[in-house]
Amino acid sequence: MDIYVHFNPISRLILHFMFLLMLAFSCLNTSTTVESCMEEERRALLIFKQDLNDSSGRLSSWVGHQCCLWRGITCNNRTSRVVSLDLRNPYAVILYDNDWNFTQYDESCLRGKLNPSLLVLKHLRYLDLSGNNFQEIHIPSFFGELTTLRYLNLSSTFYNYSFVGEIPSSLGNLSNLNYLDFGHFYQSSSYSKNLNWLSHLSSLTYLNLGGVNLSSTGVSWLHAINMLPSLLELHLSYCSIDGNQLPLSLPTNNLTSLLVLDMSGNVINSPFPKWMYNLTSLRKLDLAENPFSLPPSINELVRLKALEHLDLGYTGLKGQLLSFGNLCKLKSLDLSSNEFEGGVEEFLSGFSNCSFNRMESLDLSWCGLEGNLSSSLGMLKNLQHLDLSGNSFRGSIPEYFIGNLSASVKTLSLGYSELVGSLPQNLGRLNELVDLDLSDNLWEGSLTEAHFMNLTRLERLYLSTTRPDPIVFNLTDYEWIPPFHLRVLDLENCRVGPGFPLWLQSQTQLSRVGLINAGISGAIPEEWLSSISSQIQALDLSHNQISGKLPFLFNFPYLFSIDFSHNQFDGTIPSSICSNIPTLWEFSLDNNQLSGEFPKEWSLWSDIVYVDVSNNSLSGNIPTSMGVPSSLLVLKAGNNHFSGEIPSAFQNCSSLERLDLGGNKFTGSIPSWIGSKLSGLNLLQLRSNSLSGHIPPQLCNLPSLQILDLSHNRLSGTIPRCLNNLTALLSSGSSGWVSYGVGTEVTTVTTKGRESEYFEGNAGLLTIIDLSSNELEDEIPEEVSSLTALGTLNLSMNQLSGNIPFNIGNLFHLETLDLSQNQLSGNIPQSLSNLTFLSHLNLSRNKLTGRIPSGSQLQTLEDPSIYEANPSLCGSPLPKCPEDNMHEPHADDNKDHEDDDNKLGFYTSAVLGFIIGFWSVCGTLILKKSWRYAYFQFFDHIKEKVALAISLRVARLQRW
Template sequence: MANSCFQLVLFLPLFLMFVSLEASRFSSNSSNSKPSCIGIERKALVEFKKGLTDPSGLLSSSWVGIDCCTWMGVGCCNQTGHVVALDLGNLGDCYDKKIGYAPTTNSSCLGGEVSSSLLNLKYLKYLDLSMNDFQGIAIPNFLGSLEKLSYLDLSNASLVGMIPPHLGNLSNLRHLDLLGLSSWVSDLNWLVGLSPLKYLNLGNVNLTLASTNWLQALNMLPSLSELRLRGCELHNLPHSVPNINFTSLSVLDISDNNFNSSIPQWLFNICSLLQIYLCSSYMKTSVSDIPWGNICNLRTLDLFENQINGDICELIGGLVECSNSSLEDLWLGSNQVSGQLPDYSLARLQNLRYLLLFNNVISGPIPASIGRLSKLEMLDLSFNQMNGSIPDGIGKLANLNFLLLDNNYWEGSIPMNIDQMMLSLEVLDLSGNFLNGSIPLPVGRMEHLAMLYLSNNYLSGKIHDQWRDSPSLGIIDLSGNNLHGEIPSSICSLPALFWLKLSSNYLSGELSFAFQNCKGLTMLDLGDNRFYGNIPKYIGKDFLSLSELRIRANMFSGNIPEQLCSLTHLHILDLALNNLSGSIPSCL
């Protein structure tokens, strides 16, 4: 999360949605009462297919028969039979977002060449080749001659090279998505001819050569409603613009650039803006220098990972200057904002869903009014200097999925009826504080809880034996507390548990056969406790997914069991500072 910028779902204009539906209605023209496809256009599609690599036979099995209007991904006009849409965007896992490129072992990717036979589709309005793997071929110049195109999506298709200025000839274009291409531009002046353009995404395209005049070129597009220039190596954000033509702009994403400047005032004069993404762009601004009250329609404000300073009270006070604040998402993590959260003005952000203020220098308590933010789904105040007790008002946030309050100075005990009030909670992180008392029984009765972090506090007592009602719980970290006693057997009844960290406590006892049921663990850390007896052989026989095993600084004795050699996924094994004897198994 900390390395990424958060974005919402794209909402295409109504006419684009209509064209998309037309493209996906693969068999809509098969009725005898409707015209079949035109012969020259069928031939053009066959030639186009010959240039493609299609390892899975996706097109070979579906592009059959004389009526190309029934072929997968081909959309025809119901009245004339002309091909108007070609939708071959890969909706599977051809492009793996986690690794950032197309896996070579995947057979669903289309590749090869993009044939110029497409020029014979004279009525083509919609072309989507996104999320395929064309393995570094150049973006075809001839695309600029498909004069009726209104929708062009080549995103994440492994195309490279300079973006052809010929695309500026597409005077009907309303949607252009070139996200994720290894490409660059010499300038952006070719955009001037695209006056109807409503959606433009050049994310990760190298705009270094256009960095001095990129804004002037884009300012010539009066119809633009969504502009995304994330990670384009821009370094110039003008402080003044004579005339702003972005009267329709609702989404602006210029994050992950290197502006190294303050946020310009003109940005907050675009009253139509609904979403602003400026994260990781080296912005240096005081909250007092920004006219927050000018953007009353704003729903998303993403300023994550910049150098914004000033009083959080002033920032929130400015955002609620509008009589009915529409703000839903405020991402302000990893900045230098200070002060205390205001009580009255915070409560007026009634539509807030995400409030992320982590890694700042905010101090003081959480105001009681937090409980009035009934739509809140994520609250992250971690890595600040906040103190006091966690208010009961947080328990009123019935829609909260993520509660991250770690690494502050909270005191007192853990919201006891948390299972009855926070029914939607999935992640609870209270680690790195000064909380005391015992682990409340209700924590083990939360149906949707998936991650529980309570490490590095002053929690005491035994780990309770009521964990059977948390079927989603996969991560438990209770390390660095004052817990004592044995590990309760019910922990191993959690079907989703894969990560268990109980190190640096005063836990004791032998690892009984009840612990044998924790077969799904990938990480087990029991270090710095008082466990004794032999290292159980069942760990090597039954914990076959284990990648980390840490049981250092206990009182285990006897031999190291050879069964540990069966743990083929094991990367970390720490048995130090015990009373072990015998030889180290040669297989280790």
């Protein structure tokens, strides 16, 4: 379903229409038509125009003296005064509509400065500057002097096109304002620290502060707005309001007349405020994308019986699907991306109290629903938009499900729901269907003409299966022409070929085409390309067998994405692709058979962000004579025959994030400016070239670098000791990897001993340093042990010497370690046994000595070849160490061992007996005082007897 970016629903349109109607009556005079405005006002408008950049010529009519006939100007017919200045962007923004074109929108924007000459327009009531590009401009404070204004619209759609800075409090002087709009679809660069000036706008009925940062206002924002008694619409989406700024109750609630309240996209993590349950006049309530600690209670929300539109998506709702009781006026309901239990049947039972159901739009996507698709949806007789995607239905689509859907349904989304089986033929009876999304399920079988028989209004079709066997378009009539005229066609793993069928060539109104793995071969029909050229925006024909020369692409004014990868195109890349399609963002020609040089005209792509021409036979130097597009974020040119040095012109690509030039014939050294000019790199692949010289230490200045692959070159010198400056490899966390390609980006790396392909987000989780197959020497720097987030370290086939770093066990995320074919010596560090994730190890062909460490993870790596050709290395899984053999038991030694064991037992018993006896006596004497006295008296008595006996013995001896 298309989402229109007009922050005001029905009530705003009514207000707008009423205002324009009143303005028209005040301006019109039935007897005469005014053409000339006041001279001073005409001059003021021309001065205002001079400061504007009008690239599309919207103000070209602003010439001559008949200024009341100029575009955007309305005069009062009686006084000839300018009363309305409407300079909104005529190209309306429609997000999530594949037909909408950003280039057309951008070209229609006014830019520049806003001259205070507008102050001459003393009777100006209506000023609309919305939808333009006034980035880095503050809202002029002189607007506060236009005191006759009743309507002021400064809204924008894109945050980088909006006004910046603080909203001037001088706008509080506009006491006649009925309508005030600063809204932006997402966060903007404008803010307010204090909204007290709002309280002076007592006539305000519409207020949109969407995207304005209110985080510094505390709770005062609510008190200021609560003083507007006439307010009917309030839009506060993406205002950075948190839970501390939203009190649970209000002393006096003056907002009870509100018809529309939009507080979506904030950071409200507190319980749901109770005062909102008293807004009984509300017709629209949007609280989506707020992490409420205690989400709104449906039992309380049912008090808002006037609600027609309710959005509670992404609000943390959990548990059983909710009962909506008396909300029988609901026309649209969005509960997407919550965590419910049960299925659609339980949800629909909540509307059993509604005698007449008015539901037109229902979004239950990504809610964790299970079970079967319910036939009870047939009770929603007015349903036009149904989104059940992203759930776990797992069954098939029953015939009765389609049969019970309202004949008026326009949007049906069942993608990513684990559905299986064949698609029912009665899909063709939904003759009002405009959007059909059946992507990423487990479909099988075939499609015939019957599936599309009555889909006369179909404009967007998304269909793909995740099964290995494709869906087959089994059309009985080769010349069949469908009844629809598609704008978007996205088919993946659907067998359409072998050629371009006539039904496809009949679709001449396409703006986006995706025919991925569609079994198409042969050449692209030029007549078909020519017919869609004027409106086509994205063209993805990847993973087919399309052959021949690349088509001559001409007159493609809005094309921003080309993906012809994984086909059989040959010949050269025509320069017309560059000169005729200056709007290109993505260009993918990888895995074809293209040859020749890359066109030097690629510098004309001023907006290009993604270029992939890898795995072809392109040759020569990468052209830089006309410049390199500075907008580049991703360049993949690996596995071609490019030669020469790495172009210094890449220094201008300061935003470059991924650079892959591997598998070519580049020579010279690695430029040191890569570390200083390309500081945002997260992937640098220069493998399999003829690069020489040292690894520049400036590469350590790349804080985002996750993959560094310099393998298979002629690099010499030492490994830089500053590798511990690679911040992204120091700690694991969320990856900053962004997928810029419209198609699926693939990154090929060597890990676990083999080349592997990783798709999009998965590649962003890789952390690799590969310096193998070079001529590096000296020791492995101990600083490598600091890279605790590293997943793969490959330093094999160099001339490294010395010991393996003692603390290599600190790399606790390491899965692959290859240090083979070097001259490393010493023992294998015991810390290596700490690597619990290690699944691939190779230390072969070195000079390592001593015992292989034991450890639970190392014991799973039982292949002796990972340690081979280290003559002085021993221990499992290699033969035992010599000291182990010295202690092997012999038969003659068994008796000695037994005697030793007996003697050991005797001595142990004696020692234990002595200890026990000693402490039995001494311990008792220490603890009992009376025993202690008696003992020492006894000891003294014995001592006297012994002394007397000795004296008698001496006297007897003397007598002899």
